[in-house]
Each structure stands twice: as C-alpha cells, then as structure tokens.
Amino acid sequence: MDTVRFEDDKVLMIDQTKLPNELEYLELESVEEVAIAIEELKVRGAPAIGVSAAFGLLLASKEGDLEVLEEAADRLRRTRPTAVNLFWAIDRVMDVVDRSGDWQKAVEKEAKSIFMEDREINKRMGDNGADLLDDGDTVLTHCNAGALATSGMYGTALGVIKRAVERDIDIDVVCTETRPVLQGARLTSYELTMDIGVDTTLIVDSAVGALMPKIDKVVVGADRVARDGVANKIGTYNIAVLADRHGVEFYVAAPKSTFDEELTIDEIEIEERSETEIKQICGCQIAPNKVKAYNQAFDLTPAELIDGVITEDGVTEL
Numbered sequence: 407m408d409t410v411r412f413e414d415d416k417v418l419m420i421d422q423t424k425l426p427n428e429l430e431y432l433e434l435e436s437v438e439e440v441a442i443a444i445e446e447l448k449v450r451g452a453p454a455i456g457v458s459a460a461f462g463l464l465l466a467s468k469e470g471d472l473e474v475l476e477e478a479a480d481r482l483r484r485t486r487p488t489a490v491n492l493f494w495a496i497d498r499v500m501d502v503v504d505r506s507g508d509w510q511k512a513v514e515k516e517a518k519s520i521f522m523e524d525r526e527i528n529k530r531m532g533d534n535g536a537d538l539l540d541d542g543d544t545v546l547t548h549c550n551a552g553a554l555a556t557s558g559m560y561g562t563a564l565g566v567i568k569r570a571v572e573r574d575i576d577i578d579v580v581c582t583e584t585r586p587v588l589q590g591a592r593l594t595s596y597e598l599t600m601d602i603g604v605d606t607t608l609i610v611d612s613a614v615g616a617l618m619p620k621i622d623k624v625v626v627g628a629d630r631v632a633r634d635g636v637a638n639k640i641g642t643y644n645i646a647v648l649a650d651r652h653g654v655e656f657y658v659a660a661p662k663s664t665f666d667e668e669l670t671i672d673e674i675e676i677e678e679r680s681e682t683e684i685k686q687i688c689g690c691q692i693a694p695n696k697v698k699a700y701n702q703a704f705d706l707t708p709a710e711l712i713d714g715v716i717t718e719d720g721v722t723e724l
C-alpha cells in the first residue's frame with residue numbers, strides 16, 4: 407500500500423487522521439487540497455510531506471502555466487516549517503523547470519523519481535540500522551517514522567525495525583502514544599502489529615522514564631538534521647536525556663534529504679500548532695476551553711545525546 411501516489415491526474419493519499427479505525431484514500435485534485443492535507447496532518451512525516459509536495463507540483467504543472475506552478479510552490483512552502491524534506495522536494499522539482507525545455511515532462515519525471523527513490527533509500531537505511539540491533543533487544547520508538555511517514559513500504563525508524571524482523575533478528579518494540587495527536591498509538595502501533603508483525607507494547611509518553619531500564623536501544627526519525635543535532639516530534643529530547651541517563655544507545659534514522667547541515671539546531675523553525683490539538687483528543691474535549699495551551703510540535707536533541715544517525719549510506723556521527 408502506498409502512503410501517497412499519483413494516479414489519473416490526482417494525488418491519492420491515505421487519510422492518516424482516520425487511522426486506525428478507517429483506511430480511506432483521499433483523492434486530491436488541486437494544489438490547495440494537497441496543501442490543506444499537509445496542514446491538517448492527513449499526510450505527515452518528513453519524507454511523506456516532501457513526496458506529497460512534489461506530487462502537488464505535478465498536479466499544478468498540468469495547467470501548463472509556469473506562473474501557476476510558482477504559486478503552487480509558494481503555497482506548499484507555507485504549509486509546515488520544520489521538516490526540511492518539504493523544501494528539499496519543492497526545490498528539486500523547481501530546479502528542473504529552470505533547466506529544461508519541456509518543463510512539464512521534467513516536473514513529472516522529477517516528482518516520480520522523488521517517490522521511487524524514497525522507497526529504495528528507506529530499505530537501505532533499514533538495513534544499515536538493522537545491523538545495530540541484536541537478538542533479544544527491546545527497541546523504543548517515538549511518534550511515527552514508519553511507511554506512513556514516507557512514500558510507503560519501510561519508513562525510517564520503523565524501516566530499521568522492519569528490516570531487522572525480515573532478517574530474523576529477534577526484537578520487541580515499545581512505542582509511545584505521542585501526544586497531542588497520537589501518531590504513536592494510532593499509526594506506529596498499527597504498523598508494528600498489522601504490517602511488521604513484531605511484539606509491540608504501547609506506553610503513555612510519561613512512562614518512558616520508568617521503562618527505560620528495560621530498553622536496549624532507541625530509534626527515532628527526524629524532521630531536520632542540523633550539524634549539531636536534530637529536530638523531531640516533541641518528546642524526543644526527553645527520551646534522549648533519559649536514554650543518556652540510563653546508558654541506552656540513542657539512534658536517529660533519517661535519509662540525506664532530511665539533512666540541513668547549513669543550520670544549527672537553534673536556527674530551525676519549530677512549528678507551533680493549534681491549542682485545540684491539546685485540549686481535545688480525537689474530537690473529545692478534555693480540558694476547559696478557557697485554559698491556555700502551548701503546542702510546540704517538535705523539539706531539539708543535541709548531537710551529544712545521539713549515538714549515530716542512520717542514513718542510506720551508513721551510520722554517521724554529528
């Protein structure tokens with residue numbers, strides 16, 4: 407199953423806000439619809455939003471007007487600020503426009519390459535990460551860095567787990583629910599049990615400290631890898647500090663398209679999302695509307711807490 411794909415001049419994507427209760431594909435026919443789907447987390451995860459933006463540009467290119475394409479690129483750039491894959495994919499598509507005679511064909515080729523490459527890269531990254539895992543390991547992961555966060559098949563952090571399972575390395579997994587919008591509970595525990603088929607235990611975010619003595623390795627994804635650390639889903643930093651305290655190895659799995667080494671972590675723009683995501687869970691009000699809520703979507707983990715970044719080319723240190 408593809409997380410996102412391009413078919414019959416439409417962008418098709420799994421509506422991740424409906425999982426795990428309904429598996430429903432959205433059929434998007436305009437760039438605006440793609441932009442809103444990214445903003446509303448119908449598609450989310452750094453590589454998946456990059457691929458979706460590339461397909462959004464492919465949709466816009468069908469109009470045959472360069473100005474429309476440039477407006478589409480601007481609109482997509484304004485959807486979410488933290489994951490660099492979004493900007494990387496848009497730049498990659500727009501760069502071929504400048505260099506080609508038949509720009510519509512070039513856009514189509516580039517968008518489809520971004521999609522295909524993502525799958526191949528994730529499998530290689532999975533293999534590099536699986537080399538770090540041993541029989542009997544309990545692996546903790548956070549948020550969703552699975553097939554749903556990429557173009558499909560493997561994912562980044564969950565790609566490591568999936569390749570380990572495919573290679574018969576005997577591991578079990580602990581995943582956090584990941585408040586506020588529960589990517590861990592709704593998406594990761596779904597992928598781990600329904601797709602990968604690995605022994606999985608779901609915990610609340612605040613149980614990480616208590617459980618850390620039972621964890622052998624932590625593997626998470628990233629939204630942006632700067633030269634001195636990474637931005638990833640809020641709560642990642644807490645887990646890294648706890649892993650350090652307990653002497654547990656902490657790895658980040660991220661493709662080269664997530665690297666932005668021109669920046670330091672302090673220069674990364676961190677998305678702030680609506681208070682409603684905190685005051686409600688799946689549409690159910692859990693706090694008075696009157697209370698203030700602060701919803702920082704990502705946090706920053708410095709390099710000193712990271713044992714290695716697993717990429718398609720191997721494991722590197724920051």
Ligand SMILES: CSC[C@@H](O)[C@@H](O)C(=O)COP(=O)(O)O
Pocket residue numbers: 450451452453489548549550551552555556561562563589626627628629638639640703
């Ligand atoms: C391969 S995905 C890595 C990250 O994108 C993932 O861990 C994450 O933080 C996703 O955040 P989200 O807000 O769901 O887009």
